[in-house]
Amino acid sequence: MKGIRIGICALLAFAVFAHGAVEPWSESVLELGAALLFLSWGVLFAAGVAPALRWNWLFAPVAGFWTYAAAQYGLRITAVSFLTRIEILKLSALAILFFLAVQAYESLEQWHGFVWFLLSLAFAVSVLGILQHFTFNGKLYWFRELRYGGIPFGPFVNRNHFAGLIELIVPPGLSLLVLRAERRDRMPLLALFTLLPIGALFLAASRGGIMGFILETGLVLILTSLRGRGRNQIMALAVVAVLAGGLIAWLGAGQALDRFESYRKLEVSEGRRAEMFRDSWRIFLDRPLLGTGIGTLQEVFPRYESLYDGDVVNHAHNDYVEALAEAGLAGALAGAAFLALFFNLAWARLTDGRENVDFALHVGAFSACCALLIHSLVDFNLHIPSNALLFLLQALIISNC
Numbered sequence: 001m002k003g004i005r006i007g008i009c010a011l012l013a014f015a016v017f018a019h020g021a022v023e024p025w026s027e028s029v030l031e032l033g034a035a036l037l038f039l040s041w042g043v044l045f046a047a048g049v050a051p052a053l054r055w056n057w058l059f060a061p062v063a064g065f066w067t068y069a070a071a072q073y074g075l076r077i078t079a080v081s082f083l084t085r086i087e088i089l090k091l092s093a094l095a096i097l098f099f100l101a102v103q104a105y106e107s108l109e110q111w112h113g114f115v116w117f118l119l120s121l122a123f124a125v126s127v128l129g130i131l132q133h134f135t136f137n138g139k140l141y142w143f144r145e146l147r148y149g150g151i152p153f154g155p156f157v158n159r160n161h162f163a164g165l166i167e168l169i170v171p172p173g174l175s176l177l178v179l180r181a182e183r184r185d186r187m188p189l190l191a192l193f194t195l196l197p198i199g200a201l202f203l204a205a206s207r208g209g210i211m212g213f214i215l216e217t218g219l220v221l222i223l224t225s226l227r228g229r230g231r232n233q234i235m236a237l238a239v240v241a242v243l244a245g246g247l248i249a250w251l252g253a254g255q256a257l258d259r260f261e262s263y264r265k266l267e268v269s270e271g272r273r274a275e276m277f278r279d280s281w282r283i284f285l286d287r288p289l290l291g292t293g294i295g296t297l298q299e300v301f302p303r304y305e306s307l308y309d310g311d312v313v314n315h316a317h318n319d320y321v322e323a324l325a326e327a328g329l330a331g332a333l334a335g336a337a338f339l340a341l342f343f344n345l346a347w348a349r350l351t352d353g354r355e356n357v358d359f360a361l362h363v364g365a366f367s368a369c370c371a372l373l374i375h376s377l378v379d380f381n382l383h384i385p386s387n388a389l390l391f392l393l394q395a396l397i398i399s400n401c
Contacts, residue, residue, distance in 0.1 A: 001050060004104040007037045008097055009117050012393070015386035016125060016165060017155045019140065022384060027090060030385055034093040034100075041100055056102045056400050057345065061338035062392075066091050068331045069294040078293025079300050087295030090385060098392045102400055108358055111397055115172045115361060118390075119193040122169040126200035129154030129162060133203055153204040163209020164381035166201045167371045168390045170194060171216045172364025172397075177240055178224050179363075181356035195240070208375045216371035223350060223363045272307075273317045273378060279304045280316040283325040291328030300325075315383055319376035322383075342369065345399040365397035 011033045018026035044050040069088050071077075078084040105111055132142070132154060139145055140152055153159035173194030176182045182190050201209055282304050283292060292300045298314040305313065316322040324332055349362045372381055372391055381387045 001041075001044070001104040001106070004037060004041055004044075004100055005110065005114070007033070007040070008101055008104065008393075009114070011037070011097065012386065012389055013121055015389060016121060018386075019155050019157055020161055020384040020386045022157075027086075027093075027385065031089050031093040034096040037100055038096045041103060050103065051106065054102050054106070054400075056396065057341050058338060058395060058399055059099070059102075061334045061341065062095050062098055064337065065327075065331060065334035066095050068327065068334060072290070072293050072327075077290050079296045080293060083295040083299065084293045091294075094385065094389055094392060097389060098396070101393055101396055105396070105400070108361075111361060112357060114393075115176075115364070115397075118169045119173050119190070122166060122197040123193045125154050125162070125165065126197040129200045130196075130203060153206075154200070159204040160206045160208055160375075160379050161381055161384050161387060162204050163201055163206035163212070164372055164375055164379065164384065164387045165390065166197045167209060167212045167216060167375060168368045168387065168394055170197055170201075170213070171220055171367040171371070172361055174217065174220050174240065175224060175360040175364040175367070176357075178220060179356050179360045181360040191240075208378050212371035212375040215374055216367040219367040219370060220363055223367070224360075226350070275307055276301075276313060276316050277318050277321055279306055280318070280321045280325045284321065284328070287325075287328055289328045290330055291324070291326045294326050294331070297322055297326055315380040317379055319380055319382045322380065339373075342395055342399065349398055362398050365394040368394045369398070 011030060014033070015021035015026065015030055018029070021027055021030045041050060045053075066088070069084065069091055073081055073084045073088060105114065132152070135142070140155070140157065146152065146157065150157040151159050153162040156162040156165070173190060176190060177187070177194060180187070198213070201213055279301065280297070283297070283300055286304075297316060298312065301313045301316075302308075316325065323335055327335075346362070346366045350359075350366065369391060372387070376382055382391065
């Protein structure tokens with residue numbers, strides 16, 4: 001199953017560096033890659049090479065949401081069938097990779113290796129973002145024009161989505177550092193791979209990302225204190241905070257915050273976000289049970305828009321109200337079931353008193369998912385395929401490891 005694990009990591013890295021896999025070409029590569037991996041696993045399973053099927057309770061709500069989206073399309077209860085079909089293809093890729101990860105990652109050692117892959121990925125993306133920040137010429141990767149505007153950072157057109165990626169990766173590194181759960185010879189590298197992305201996060205100056213990072217850092221501190229050595233954890237986190245603060249100051253994140261204040265006019269304002277929330281809520285009230293169809297907000301929204309400013313609204317900047325508008329209460333039940341199962345499984349894992357590495361990975365995964373769930377109140381990271389896939393994989397660590 002090593003080949004399947006490598007394939008999952010390769011597709012995740014591709015999605016991140018391909019601007020989050022938000023364009024048709026990159027979405028197609030992600031979907032095709034997931035299908036090929038699934039076919040490869042099927043051959044291995046049929047040949048008796050792959051182990052017996054493994055179950056995870058989070059399968060049920062993921063499959064339920066996919067089934068509901070397929071029913072919207074099949075029964076023509078969507079406002080735009082084509083857009084719902086596109087979303088179903090993306091959901092299929094995410095669901096397949098979610099399923100394959102459960103089958104391919106069988107041990108703590110394998111999940112530990114996956115976390116190191118994530119930290120390496122965050123380091124590479126952060127280096128790219130920092131270099132781009134100091135040499136920015138108005139183009140992605142220094143050569144690709146920004147046709148629809150944006151404030152990019154690293155490979156992402158929207159710096160808030162770079163922040164979402166870092167939110168999802170940094171907590172496991174923090175928890176390993178605070179609990180000193182890694183081998184001593186690896187600690188310097190672990191610190192580098194954790195601290196540099198934190199510096200890049202502040203350099204990106206995403207307000208939602210910074211608040212999410214503060215939240216997850218607090219969660220890491222509280223949860224690691226469950227080990228009964230709260231003072232040691234506070235001291236370790238204080239050292240990490242001092243080092244991170246020095247790095248942030250050295251990178252000039254304060255100047256970055258000032259610089260991005262002048263870019264506020266290019267972003268969605270707080271008032272505009274509130275209007276989009278209210279207008280999306282009105283869509284939900286019109287179709288409370290079945291919704292308008294997964295992926296249809298962009299087409300439906302103009303009929304409910306209370307203040308037209310000439311810009312196309314493709315997302316509500318709130319993943320929850322957008323899900324209600326598109327999927328209604330019927331689809332929202334699957335999301336609610338996913339969260340209920342996630343928190344129930346997380347509580348069981350965080351209180352079972354396992355060894356330090358296991359506990360650190362659980363703390364990190366739980367904190368990362370919680371931070372993104374909070375960030376989703378003001379953004380749409382869960383509609384970025386790379387970040388959605390990473391969220392699902394972190395949820396697997398807490399529920400499957």
